[in-house]
Amino acid sequence: MIKLLHVEDDADIREIAHLALGLSGDFEVVQSASGEEALVAVQDFTPDVLLLDMMMPGMTGRQTLERMRLMPELAETPVIFMTARAQNAEVEELRNLGAADVISKPFDPMTLGEQIKTTLKAFA
Amino acid sequence: MSGLFIQGLTDNTGTGFAIGTALASTWFLLSPSILSGAAANVLPALGAIAIAGLAPVLLTKYHIRQTTSGRALSMAQRLSALDRHAMVNIVNDKHQLTEVNDLLLEMTGYSRRDLIGEQVLKLYDTPNRALALQIRSSLQRGEMWQGETPLRRKDGTMIYTHSTILPLFDSKGNWTGSISVRTDITQTRQLLADRDVSESLHELRDDIWIVRAESEKFTYVNAAARRRLGWQETGIGAHSLGDLAHQPGGKAIRAACRRMVEREETSTQFEETLFDLPFHISIKFLRDEQDDARFLIVLNDISDRVEQERRQSEFISTVSHELRSPLTSIKGSMGLMLSNATGDLPEKAVGLLEIAHRNADRLVLILNDILDLEKISAGKLEFTLDDVDMCELVREATEANLSLSERFGITLDIDCVDEAAIAVTTDPNRLMQVMNNLVSNACKFSKPGDTVTIRIRDEGDNVRVSVRDQGQGIPVPDQHKIFQKFADLANSARSTKGGTGLGLSICKAIVQSLGGTIGFTSREGNGTTFYFVLPKGHIKKEETSSEPPLRVAS
Known part of the structure; x- marks a missing residue:
């Protein structure tokens, strides 16, 4: 089982991602509605992969990642960003932040799990 | 007497x-x-x-x-x-x-x-x-x-x-x-008119400079320019264009003036930053009867316009992105239902869901196109150049459109005379966008059973790619607006076949930015052929002219 922490402020998108990742049965998913919530969640859950929304009220995906990187157990965890601003320049910026992948919204729920698994294999 | x-x-x-x-x-x-x-x-x-x-x-x-x-x-x-x-x-x-x-x-x-x-x-x-x-x-x-x-x-x-x-x-x-x-007042009138012109120039909101062509020394600056330059009224003649060359705008003005002398051009205009502000700069090269050559340089502060454009661009970008979150939920929900993740659905419900899902896809395409167009009009469309084999790229584009062509009952045929690679330095992703547009358009506007032929020709320094359909052709009255945005507004095929109405205008902007040309030939009832011709070695638009870059109004 791949332990995945999904941080997304939009409840509907959280539900769809939860359903989509549940299809394969390969993921153990914990979801947070904000960066602040996610920082609390990781006290009890050490994910194998982070799926971070970029644009969130409060802490952005980038700020959340910066804080998590300060935690030794999350310093090297692969991160996949999910963004509605997936233009070339933005994607490059996120790659420079160390993103293993950038998934643009709207994403295909039927291939989400496979896409994350492929990224993790390439990252390993 | x-x-x-x-x-x-x-x-x-x-x-x-x-x-x-x-x-x-x-x-x-x-x-x-x-x-x-x-x-x-x-x-x-x-x-x-x-x-x-x-x-x-x-x-x-x-x-x-x-x-x-x-x-x-x-x-x-x-x-x-x-x-x-x-x-x-x-x-x-x-x-x-x-x-x-x-x-x-x-x-x-x-x-x-x-x-x-x-x-x-x-x-x-x-x-x-x-x-x-x-x-x-x-x-x-x-x-x-x-x-x-x-x-x-x-x-x-x-x-x-x-x-x-x-x-x-x-x-x-x-x-x-x-x-x-009667007393002759012709000269008096002229003097008064000259004085009016001179006073108007002096009080104008725009900055006016007059500079000698040979020495590049200033001979006149109006009140607005003097305030900005911080120069004393006397002693203007001690300053030259070189004094401002440390700024991008000053450097560009001096380069433009020198180029005008070299090429014997009489006027030029461009936009540049000077004193940390954006300016529209217009230069006229004037020679009087004594062959005394001067430059009349008019600088119009366009900060307000640039700020307005920035806000508009930001607004379009924000709206487009904001629409993506609800679309993610809509498309995701329908995708999951269609894949039976929520159990079997009645056939009619599946049909309706497919319609909704297809239109959600179309909305995403429109949003992508709007963002691209916004970038084109702001001159910010990004290009990443690479060496590609044009035959391979065309094959990939064809494969990418196979499911679409099957849906419309169309056969895709590649006609590449020489199987050898045609090496081109270009942006493969943007070119793929153009190919997808042309091939999917050809499929949409063909009859079931038709063949769409994609032809590649090596033309020495250039490569020509054409996409030919056997459809109804483009009516003559519509041909002139085919590359305009939403040109097929009156065409009901767009809503049923899934076009955005923006594709061809984006194709044109991409091909032109890659140094090529795009066009079509069409006869009503006899099909349409869209083609583009690209130089094999990419020529940046800026390199074809040493003019300072002009903003292109959309």
Whole structure:
């Protein structure tokens, strides 16, 4: 089982991602509605992969990642960003932040799990 | 010559005017309110002298006969002075010129033979004949007329005069004609106009620089420019374009000026940053009659416009992105239901879900296109160049459209004469976007069973790719707007076949940015062929011209 922490402020998108990742049965998913919530969640859950929304009220995906990187157990965890601003320049910026992948919204729920698994294999 | 004039006047005696001096003073007092500037100071005095000088003449030969020889001599001198200063003509009751002085002939270019006996209207050009008739009616009422009278020279050019025209009556009070005294104010008008232009330039909100072409030294800056440059009014000539070359805008202006000299261009314009502000800069290369070459440089601060464009661009970008979150939920929910993740659905429900899902896809495409168009109009479309094999790229594009072509019952056929690779340096992703657009369009506008042929041709320095369909063709009246945004607005096929209406205008912008050309040939009922031609070695648009980059308005 791949332990995945999904941080997304939009409840509907959280539900769809939860359903989509549940299809394969390969993921153990914990979801947070904000960066602040996610920082609390990781006290009890050490994910194998982070799926971070970029644009969130409060802490952005980038700020959340910066804080998590300060935690030794999350310093090297692969991160996949999910963004509605997936233009070339933005994607490059996120790659420079160390993103293993950038998934643009709207994403295909039927291939989400496979896409994350492929990224993790390439990252390993 | 003046003798003739005096003789002429004495022949027109019998006039009963003794108001010369009074008229002179009236003119002197009133005329400043008619005139302005330097003319207000000079012309009243001259006019008063003229009228005062004429008055004794008009006091008839009776008076002249009464004068002593000394007074007659004084009169002759005064008339001579008047004669040299002002243009004078006399008109009879039939409006025919009976007398003209030498100065009038000299100033108008006519000979006395040309004018004597002719209607006075001959001196007025057609648009001013109404004025002449207005003067005539004043005179016939016994009123003096004063004002500006443009006259037409023999060569057709205009001379602007300030005229005082007095009606003439015989001893019985019958109107016998008029006498006109005119002062040339052409130059005064020009000076006033020049002064107005100069004052306007000085007070203009835009910055104006005038710079000598050879030395690149400033000869003039208006008030706005002086404030911005922080220069003293005196000593402007000590500054040169080189003083501003440390700024991007200053450097660009100097480069543009030098290029204009080299290429003998007369004007150029571009946008650049100067003093940390965006400016629209317009440069004119001027040469005067002495071959003194200067640059007139006008700098228009476009901060407001740029800020407005930035806000608009940000708004479009924000709206497009904000729409993606609800679309993610809509598309995701429908995708999951269609894949039976929520259990089996009735067939009709699946059909309706497919329609909704397809249209959600279409909304995403429209959003992508709007973002691309926004970037194109802001000049921010990003390109990543790479060496690609055009045949391979076309094959990939064909494969990417296989499912679409199958849905429409179309066969895709690649016609690559030579199987060898055609190496092109270009942006493969953007080119794939163009190919996808052209191939999917061809499929959408074909009949089931048709073949869409994609042809690649090596043309030496260029490669030509064409996509031919066997559809209905583009009606001639619509052909000219085919690359415009939403050109197929009236075409119902778009909603059923899934186009955004923006694809071709994006294709055109991409191909042109990659240094190529795009076009089509179409015959109604006989299919359409879209093609693009790209240089094999990418030429950036900027490299084809050393002009400073211009913003392209969308």
